[in-house]
Amino acid sequence: LYVIAGSGLDVGFILLSPTGHRLVSDFRRSDGIHTVDPTVDGDYRLCFDNNFSKMSEKMVFFEVVINSLNSKNGGQDDWLDTVMSDSMVDYKMEDIRARMDSVHRHLEKSHQVQAMLRAFEARDRYLLEDNLWRVSFWSCVNLSVMLTVAVVQIYTLRRLFVNTKQVRT
Known part of the structure; x- marks a missing residue:
């Protein structure tokens, strides 16, 4: 996760498992690297949160690397x-x-x-x-x-x- 542009250069980030458990949570960060061991098969959800600065938009770069x-x-x-x-x-x-x-x-x-x-x-x-x-x-x-x-x-x-x-x- 890396915020490229926008006011304050920060964003919230949440990673949820297929069962709905929160695996990773960051609040108002401009960058971060997270490693998660997949324990459950299914679709994991990424959520970027910009509620704290509703008037400005953000440009975010993120990459998901899956090691099989x-x-x-x-x-x-x-x-x-x-x-x-x-x-x-x-x-x-x-x-x-x-x-x-x-x-x-x-x-x-x-x-x-x-x-x-x-x-x-x-x-x-x-x-x-x-x-x-x-x-x-x-x-x-x-x-x-x-x-x-x-x-x-x-x-x-x-x-x-x-x-x-x-x-x-």
């Missing part, structure tokens, strides 16, 4: 059954399978890290653009105040040197 431990290889050994023949050496196939599984795990992990880095970048970009707008707005206000003061000073100085009396010589 029930089956031995998660159903990914179907290719192994089709290409396995009696002439192949078993220990070579096991070595290849172990290396491919390792590559697959590393690719999944790098995909998750890249997704999280994209979320960090989106949040930083939002903050940068918001700060740029504020700096630009207050710079324009400051410039207009400075120009107004300059015009008033010029007008005041000119009024000091205007001679309304005529001198007779």
Whole structure:
């Protein structure tokens, strides 16, 4: 869970089990990582709560990673059954399978890290653009105040040197 944009950059979060028990609960957090061991089969519910700031919307990045431990290889050994023949050496196939599984795990992990880095970048970009707008707005206000003061000073100085009396010589 990572709040990217919105007022206060915080949101409430609840994870409910299929039986309705609250597994994880956070209130007004901007980020969080939670690990839950699934004990019950069924649909788990995620709820993001923004009731405490009803006037502002939030942009939230979240990712659900499911590690299947029930089956031995998660159903990914179907290719192994089709290409396995009696002439192949078993220990070579096991070595290849172990290396491919390792590559697959590393690719999944790098995909998750890249997704999280994209979320960090989106949040930083939002903050940068918001700060740029504020700096630009207050710079324009400051410039207009400075120009107004300059015009008033010029007008005041000119009024000091205007001679309304005529001198007779």
